[in-house]
Amino acid sequence: MKNSGILIVVSGFSGAGKGTLMKRLLEKYDTYSLSISMTTREPRLGETDGKEYFFVTKEQFEQKITENGLVEHAVYCDNYYGTPRNYVEEQLIKGKDVILEIEIQGALKVKEMFPDALLLFVMPPSIEELRRRLNGRGTETEEVIEKRLQRATEEAEDIEAYEYIVINDDLEVCVDEMHQMILASHNVPARNMKFIENMRNDLKDLSKGE
Amino acid sequence: MKNSGILIVVSGFSGAGKGTLMKRLLEKYDTYSLSISMTTREPRLGETDGKEYFFVTKEQFEQKITENGLVEHAVYCDNYYGTPRNYVEEQLIKGKDVILEIEIQGALKVKEMFPDALLLFVMPPSIEELRRRLNGRGTETEEVIEKRLQRATEEAEDIEAYEYIVINDDLEVCVDEMHQMILASHNVPARNMKFIENMRNDLKDLSKGE
Numbered sequence: 001m002k003n004s005g006i007l008i009v010v011s012g013f014s015g016a017g018k019g020t021l022m023k024r025l026l027e028k029y030d031t032y033s034l035s036i037s038m039t040t041r042e043p044r045l046g047e048t049d050g051k052e053y054f055f056v057t058k059e060q061f062e063q064k065i066t067e068n069g070l071v072e073h074a075v076y077c078d079n080y081y082g083t084p085r086n087y088v089e090e091q092l093i094k095g096k097d098v099i100l101e102i103e104i105q106g107a108l109k110v111k112e113m114f115p116d117a118l119l120l121f122v123m124p125p126s127i128e129e130l131r132r133r134l135n136g137r138g139t140e141t142e143e144v145i146e147k148r149l150q151r152a153t154e155e156a157e158d159i160e161a162y163e164y165i166v167i168n169d170d171l172e173v174c175v176d177e178m179h180q181m182i183l184a185s186h187n188v189p190a191r192n193m194k195f196i197e198n199m200r201n202d203l204k205d206l207s208k209g210e
Numbered sequence: 211m212k213n214s215g216i217l218i219v220v221s222g223f224s225g226a227g228k229g230t231l232m233k234r235l236l237e238k239y240d241t242y243s244l245s246i247s248m249t250t251r252e253p254r255l256g257e258t259d260g261k262e263y264f265f266v267t268k269e270q271f272e273q274k275i276t277e278n279g280l281v282e283h284a285v286y287c288d289n290y291y292g293t294p295r296n297y298v299e300e301q302l303i304k305g306k307d308v309i310l311e312i313e314i315q316g317a318l319k320v321k322e323m324f325p326d327a328l329l330l331f332v333m334p335p336s337i338e339e340l341r342r343r344l345n346g347r348g349t350e351t352e353e354v355i356e357k358r359l360q361r362a363t364e365e366a367e368d369i370e371a372y373e374y375i376v377i378n379d380d381l382e383v384c385v386d387e388m389h390q391m392i393l394a395s396h397n398v399p400a401r402n403m404k405f406i407e408n409m410r411n412d413l414k415d416l417s418k419g420e
Binding site: 190 | 331336337338359360363366367369372373374375387390391393395399400406409412416417
């Protein structure tokens with residue numbers, strides 16, 4: 001059944017635990033590849049090209065945009081960030097499910113370019129819990145927390161665009177549930193049209209007595 | 211997350227192994243209830259009312275139709291067969307996922323009445339395998355087998371109306387996959403609108419500083 005991989009886009013509220021969840025998913029199952037972003041920002045100490053990011057110049061990045069070499073891109077703090085299409089497509093062909101963490105606007109763009117992409121939305125079990133986690137980080141000012149909650153309010157409007165919601169209550173349970181959803185999503189008819197069409201043709205040939 | 215159950219409609223080609231699959235699913239997991247059909251045909255030796263079927267008279271059945279007490283019904287060999295709505299709704303409220311085996315026309319009717327219903331389509335791994343299984347039963351004439359293949363050709367046209375396809379190759383693997391799909395389907399946004407709306411409202415209240 002499973003031939004080529006699926007592109008998995010993970011979005012969700014800041015503080016919902018996306019990062020931890022994806023890290024654990026990649027540790028636990030070997031069928032996933034994490035998409036590596038391309039950026040024009042300077043590498044920090046200890047960061048390696050091709051590991052944390054593909055580090056490129058502004059000119060190289062804009063060249064990539066021109067040649068349609070990015071699945072999506074955005075500007076953040078005067079730097080470009082984007083998803084190279086090559087790497088994603090290579091991994092999909094290898095049969096890997098490629099995971100991409102981006103916010104909702106990017107997710108919708110990816111879905112346009114890859115209609116078979118699976119969109120997952122990570123949510124906390126409750127808003128009280130989300131606030132608790134944002135406070136608990138201890139690194140954010142009240143103003144930043146308010147901004148994130150404001151952003152969550154906007155993002156919550158588009159949850160129906162996602163195929164599944166992932167409720168991050170207990171990490172281990174959640175990772176397994178997420179893996180299950182991904183496995184199940186491989187069996188949606190739209191992702192198996194070649195198999196279905198082959199079967200239809202075989203049935204028609206049989207009816208004709210061939 | 212999981213509050214009330216989901217109505218699961220299982221269809222698929224004759225010979226794809228639906229019956230065996232569902233029997234094993236019910237044995238292996240205790241979260242499922244099998245819907246019991248109502249019929250006007252005579253009970254056979256050893257059949258008990260309320261176990262294999264609910265046995266009723268033609269008048270009782272037609273009364274059920276009139277009062278909209280059936281999820282779907284059909285006539286087969288001069289007898290009525292149908293799915294009582296009461297039993298289905300009771301089990302769903304109890305949190306059970308209720309399984310219903312019906313053909314495609316019935317499945318689409320159920321989906322109209324229960325928009326949250328999950329439609330699964332069971333397929334053999336190949337048409338050669340389907341033919342082998344139909345021949346292997348040894349109880350069917352070539353004419354009956356041809357009729358079934360003809361019917362499969364028609365049913366194959368509507369596979370896209372189903373949420374997942376279930377490829378029945380190895381029984382045990384397939385039962386677990388089917389269980390996974392059902393679990394995953396509980397996390398589709400459309401089946402969690404109450405939870406999502408509550409979260410949206412909580413976020414709005416927070417933004418207002420309440």
